[in-house]
Structures are given as C-alpha cells and as structure tokens.
Amino acid sequence: SQQGEEDPQALSIQEGENATMNCSYKTSINNLQWYRQNSGRGLVHLILIRSNEREKHSGRLRVTLDTSKKSSSLLITASRAADTASYFCATDRQGGSEKLVFGKGTKLTVNP
C-alpha cells in the first residue's frame, strides 16, 4: 500500500519557473525523503527532512514539512530542462522498520 500521495500528478512548466510539488501521508513518521527518477532509471535521493524539522534547503531545492497536517512540499527554483523527471516522496514509519513507503509521484516536465 502507498502511504504518500503527491499532488499534482503531472506538472508542466517553462524553464526558469519554479515548480512546487506536494506530498501527504497518513501515519507518524521518522523522516520524509524526496527522490527523483528519470525515465527508465533508478531513484536518486534528493533530500531528507526529519520529523522535528520544518524546512530544509539544498541548492535549488527547498523542502518543508508540516507534521500536524502530515504534508510536505518540494520547491525547485529556477527550473531547468534537466529537472524533467518524476519526483517521489517517501516516508519511514515511526516505530516501524526501515522500509520506505512511496507515493505515486509527480511527473514534472520543464520545457526549454
């Protein structure tokens, strides 16, 4: 079963614009992670945010976490065509095993 739900399912923007993707989850978590997957390739880890953190930055990425709403957002600033990919949030459940529970992903297309 998939815990996370990304929103929107698909997003198309122009190069240079910002892209925002949202993720909601159901149970209490230890961490929430965002991954990128290019077509036909494996997942690349982008950023991890702990349950006691509210915001984290990494380069052009900004992640927020609201545990009261069980939601997270990923902002990609000044997008590039190379950012075209699917983006997944993944959570590990508090008190559970290390397995990650992924959402269905947001398919981002950045048009040059």
Next chain:
Amino acid sequence: GAGVSQSPRYKVAKRGQDVALRCDPISGHVSLFWYQQALGQGPEFLTYFQNEAQLDKSGLPSDRFFAERPEGSVSTLKIQRTQQEDSAVYLCASSLTATGLTDNEQFFGPGTRLTVL
C-alpha cells in the same frame, strides 16, 4: 566508489518461467531492500535484509517470490512460475545503517525491468 548494481537490466520471460534477479549493494552497507515498481506507480516495498537476516518480507506478493542474501552482501530475488502481473521494474536499494538509526538514506540501483509474456 561503485553504486548499487543490478543484473540483468532487462529480462523477458515466458509465463511460467522462473527468473532470478541479482543485486550488488554498496560495499559495507548493512541494509538491503527490494522494491517493485509498476508502470506509472511509486515503488512498493517487497523485503528487507539486515546483513544476511531477512527481517521483513511482508511485501512479497505471493509464495512465488523468494529473496536471499546468504553472505550479507549480494542478494537474489527469485520469482517462480512468473505471471503477467509480475511485469514491473524491480529495484534494489542499500543503506549503511542498521534498524533503529535515523537518517536512513537508501541508495538505489538502476532496476531490472521484467516483462512476462
């Protein structure tokens, strides 16, 4: 150093055949995970090893699926009597930490795309 590698990258099987998918994790990584990713979906957990011990196999969809990691490094996912619904990408991931520790970044391999005809 090398990342997680998987072989084969692509596998076509006839319905009813047995297949074996291999994962080479990053050297020294304690934890190893298998996930199944259907087309257009996010990965779904299959099973988890800590060293050679299979600690969680709750995600294996049927008894036709079997995974092992006998020496705590390389792992094999075996699917017996494959069915069309087994068609998916099978992803392997490894992480350095053991259960109970936080900041558990999992490093993923490129996956094996299995097509059952």
